[in-house]
Amino acid sequence: MRNYRSFNSRLPGIVFLIILSALPVLLFPGTGLALKGQLNVNTASVEDLQKLPFIGKARSRAIVDYRRSHGPFKSLDDILKSSDIGQSTFEAIKPYLKVSGNTTLEEIKESARVRAIIMSRPGQIIILPDKEYYDTLIHYLKTAQKTIHMAMFIFKITDSPRNRPARVLRELIAAKKRGVNVQVVLEKSDYNDNLNQENRRVAKKLKKHRIAVSFDSPDTTTHTKLVVIDSRYSLVGSHNLTHSALAYNHEFSLLIDNRTLAKELIRYMGRIQ
Numbered sequence: 001m002r003n004y005r006s007f008n009s010r011l012p013g014i015v016f017l018i019i020l021s022a023l024p025v026l027l028f029p030g031t032g033l034a035l036k037g038q039l040n041v042n043t044a045s046v047e048d049l050q051k052l053p054f055i056g057k058a059r060s061r062a063i064v065d066y067r068r069s070h071g072p073f074k075s076l077d078d079i080l081k082s083s084d085i086g087q088s089t090f091e092a093i094k095p096y097l098k099v100s101g102n103t104t105l106e107e108i109k110e111s112a113r114v115r116a117i118i119m120s121r122p123g124q125i126i127i128l129p130d131k132e133y134y135d136t137l138i139h140y141l142k143t144a145q146k147t148i149h150m151a152m153f154i155f156k157i158t159d160s161p162r163n164r165p166a167r168v169l170r171e172l173i174a175a176k177k178r179g180v181n182v183q184v185v186l187e188k189s190d191y192n193d194n195l196n197q198e199n200r201r202v203a204k205k206l207k208k209h210r211i212a213v214s215f216d217s218p219d220t221t222t223h224t225k226l227v228v229i230d231s232r233y234s235l236v237g238s239h240n241l242t243h244s245a246l247a248y249n250h251e252f253s254l255l256i257d258n259r260t261l262a263k264e265l266i267r268y269m270g271r272i273q
Contacts, residue, residue: 037103037104040100046060048060074099128253128255145180148180148228151272172211173209226268228265
């Protein structure tokens with residue numbers, strides 16, 4: 001228990017320092033284009049490449065010029081060898097690129113919030129007030145490639161087709177089916193049987209699909225609302241997974257594109273299981 005408390009006492013300070021250091025980079029609601037699919041970087045034109053986040057004429061030409069001079073890109077990491085493409089820009093465009101096959105990249109109609117977060121680059125912090133958290137969470141669950149780590153005080157679903165936490169549950173199951181490693185930590189209360197019943201119901205459904213679910217100790221209340229996607233994107237704030245929190249309440253969370261913070265939060269979630 002001492003280890004838990006020690007780490008927990010350090011975590012707010014860690015989060016604060018990372019947020020503070022990133023504020024000069026960008027804290028914004030933002031707008032932009034939402035994308036899905038991938039672009040074959042070996043056949044893409046200068047105009048095609050400009051559909052990507054943070055890629056204008058100069059950077060798209062740099063990619064095409066390098067390809068013409070050195071031949072097709074053998075791996076996505078080779079794009080870093082072209083001029084004007086730095087690590088931050090590369091990480092922002094990498095999910096939308098491939099080196100072979102047909103191009104499937106297209107714009108999708110989403111909320112302004114989702115349009116902004118798709119274009120995040122390392123260091124950015126994006127505010128997610130009220131309902132905007134839900135659209136953002138769904139997007140990142142749908143696009144997760146390797147891992148999803150989640151810790152929630154309450155995960156309450158209903159049978160209504162419009163129930164938002166039930167949609168979150170379906171996206172977790174879908175992610176597991178496509179090979180994503182999904183891990184969930186839920187609260188186990190020593191005083192609230194209704195909460196325990198709701199969390200057990202969700203846990204049963206998750207375990208049915210071989211998703212790793214664990215509960216904290218009844219002696220300690222885990223009031224966290226954390227989601228980390230692909231050890232990079234962290235959603236941190238007040239939103240629980242209830243329909244009220246996701247659809248009606250005044251809630252406030254942040255999306256932070258920071259691998260250092262993501263790793264700290266994953267370690268923290270591992271310690272409270």
